C-alpha cells in the first residue's frame with residue numbers, strides 16, 4: 108500500500124482533469140493525477156492504416172462495449188436508446204472527439220428564469236468568458252469572430268474551410284433567411300508550436316495522427332507535466348475514502364499490475380466524466396455516506412443528459428467531396444437555438460453540417476454498422492448514385508434534466524478489476540421528441556432550399572451518439588437540490604471537487620467540451636483564490 | 644484460395660462463398676470495379692473468422708443453407724447459376740438466416756471497401772487519410788464574407804441575460 112500524501116489528487120486525465128491540472132500547476136501544491144488508461148500511441152491510430160475505416164467498428168470504436176480494451180469499463184446500455192461512448196486514457200474523450208467546439212449560450216445558464224424549464228446555474232456565461240478565452244488559446248481554436256449567436260469574442264486561427272458542403276448549405280440557409288456561421292473547431296488551421304495545421308483528412312474520431320486536433324494529451328498535459336504535475340497511468344480508482352472528520356482523505360486504486368493501492372490526498376478532484384464520476388461516487392459509499400459519497404441530495408447519477416441527435420441527408424447532383432475536411436466541422440446554424448413561445452417545445456437545437464464519410468461508412472450505414480445499404484444487383488447503383496453526392500444536417504437537441512434519466516451501479520456487471528459497472532437508464536423526453544420533429548422538418552427545408560434532389564430522413568435518435576455525458580452531479584446553491592456548489596466543491600465533503608461534464612445543470616444544444624473545460628479552469632481559479640479558506 | 648482461407652473452409656465451400664460474395668457485391672463501372680469474390684474478400688473473411696467469435700459458424704450455416712436452397716431449385720450448382728437466379732437463392736438464405744446474412748454483408752463491405760483497388764474509385768484514393776490528408780482549398784474570404792453578409796445584417800441571435 109503506497110501512501111505518499113499529495114496536496115491535490117485528480118482522478119481522470121481527460122478534458123477537464125487536464126485543464127485543472129494545468130491551472131493548479133502554477134501553485135506550489137503537489138499534484139498527482141491517476142488515470143485508468145494509457146498515453147495514446149499516435150502511431151497506432153488507425154487512420155494511417157489502409158483499412159482505417161473498419162477499425163471504427165472494432166478495436167478503435169468509441170463504444171467501450173465494442174472496443175473492450177483492458178482499461179475500458181463496460182456500460183450496461185440495455186435500458187437506453189442512446190449508448191454512452193468515451194475514450195479511457197490520457198486525453199479522455201478528446202482523443203476521439205470531433206473537435207467541434209462551440210460554447211454554451213448565455214441563455215443556457217438561465218433556462219428556469221427565461222423559459223420556465225430546467226434550472227438556473229449558479230454561474231453565468233460572463234463568469235466563464237475569460238476561461239473560454241484561455242481554453243481556446245491552449246486548445247488551439249479556429250473560427251470566425253463575430254458570430255451573432257454569441258456575445259463577441261475573438262478566435263485565434265482562421266476557420267476550417269467550410270468546403271463545398273458548407274457553401275451549399277449556407278446558400279440554403281440564406282434563402283430562408285436563417286442564421287449560420289463557420290464552426291468553431293479545436294483544430295489548428297496554421298502550424299503552431301510543434302503542432303501541424305490540419306491536413307483535412309476527415310476521420311478525427313479515430314485520433315488525429317498529425318496532432319492538429321486539440322486533444323488534451325498534446326495541449327494541456329505537456330504544459331502541466333512541465334510545471335511539475337505527476338500523472339500515473341493504468342491506475343483505476345475504485346473508491347474515494349473518507350476520514351472520521353467527514354473529509355475525503357484519499358483513494359483506493361488498482362495499479363497496472365492489478366494490485367490494490369492507497370493514495371492519500373488533502374484535496375480530491377473527480378474528473379471521470381458524466382458516467383465515470385457518478386459511478387465512482389456511488390461506489391464510494393461508507394457508514395457516513397451510505398448512499399454514495401457526496402450524495403446526501405440523492406442526486407448523484409440523476410439528471411443524465413445527452414444531446415439526442417437525428418440526421419437529414421440530402422442528395423445533390425454535384426460532388427460534395429465530403430470525405431475532405433474534419434467531419435464535424437464546417438458550418439452550424441443556431442436559428443432555432445432559443446425558445447420561441449409559438450413552438451410546441453421549450454428551448455431548442457442546433458443544425459450542424461456533417462461532411463460526408465468514407466466508402467465503408469457509407470456502405471455499412473453510418474456510425475454503427477448494422478444498417479448496411481442494399482446488396483446484390485442494386486448495390487452498385489445505391490453506392491454510386493449517393494456516395495460523394497450527399498450532405499447532412501444533424502439536429503443536435505437540448506435534453507432537459509429529468510431525474511428519471513440516470514446512472515446507477517449495475518448489480519452484476521463489473522470491470523476487469525471487479526468494480527461495479529455503470530448502468531444507464533434513459534428515456535427521450537416529450538419536449539425533446541417535439542423538438543426533433545421540428546428540427547427534422549427544418550433541416551429538410553434547409554437542404555431542399557440548398558438544391559437537394561432528394562432528402563432522406565432518419566427519424567430515430569442515433570444510438571451511437573452518446574458523446575456528451577452531462578448532469579449527473581449538478582451544481583447549485585441548494586444542497587438539497589444539487590451535488591456541488593458554484594465552484595465544483597461538494598456540498599457534503601468540503602475537500603472533494605467535481606469538475607467534469609457531470610456538473611452541468613442544463614445541457615444546452617451544443618457540443619459541451621469548450622464549456623466543460625472553461626468550468627474546470629474557473630474552478631481552478633476559485634481554488635487558487637480561496638486557498639486559505641478552501642474548506643470553510 | 645488464399646492462405647488465410649486455407650483452414651477455414653474446404654475448396655468446395657471456398658467456391659460457393661466466393662460466388663456468394665460476387666452476388667452480394669457484383670462488379671461495376673464496366674468492370675473497373677471487381678466483384679467482391681473475385682477481389683478475394685474471402686481471405687478477409689477468413690481472418691475475421693479467426694478474430695470474431697461466432698462468425699465462422701455464421702458462414703458455415705449460410706453456406707449450408709445456400710446449398711440446400713440451390714438443391715431445392717435444381718441440379719445446377721450455385722456458382723454456375725445466372726446472376727439473377729443466384730440473387731434469388733441468396734435472398735432465400737437471407738430470409739432464413741437474416742442476422743447471419745447481415746453480418747456477412749457488413750463484413751463483405753468491410754473487406755471490399757477497404758481495398759485500395761476499390762477506394763481509389765471513391766475519392767479517398769488508395770492511401771490511408773493520414774499523413775497526407777486531402778487538398779481542401781481555403782475559403783475565398785470575399786465569398787465567405789458575402790455569403791455571411793445577410794446573417795450579420797440580421798444581427799444578434801442570442802438573449803442577453
Ligand SMILES: Cc1cc2nc3c(=O)[nH]c(=O)nc-3n(C[C@H](O)[C@H](O)[C@H](O)COP(=O)(O)OP(=O)(O)OC[C@H]3O[C@@H](n4cnc5c(N)ncnc54)[C@H](O)[C@@H]3O)c2cc1C
Pocket residue numbers: 118119120121122123124141142143144169192193194195196197198199200201202203204205206207208209312342343344345378379380381383384387435574575576607608609618619620621623
Ligand atoms: C467519438 C466522440 C466524438 C466527440 N465529439 C465531440 C465534439 O466534436 N465536440 C465536443 O465538444 N465534444 C465531443 N465529444 C465529447 C468530449 O470528448 C467530452 O465532452 C469530453 O471529453 C468530456 O470531458 P470530461 O473531462 O468530462 O471527461 P473525459 O474526457 O471523458 O475524461 C474522463 C477520464 O477519466 C478517466 N477515468 C474514468 N474513471 C476512472 C477511474 N475510476 N479511475 C481513473 N481514471 C478514470 C477516463 O479514463 C478518462 O480518461 C466527443 C466524444 C467522443 C467519444
Ligand code: SF4
Pocket residue numbers: 294304305306307308309310311312314315316317318319320432433434776
Ligand atoms: S481532419 Fe484534421 S483534425 Fe481531423 S484528424 Fe485529420 S488532420 Fe486531424
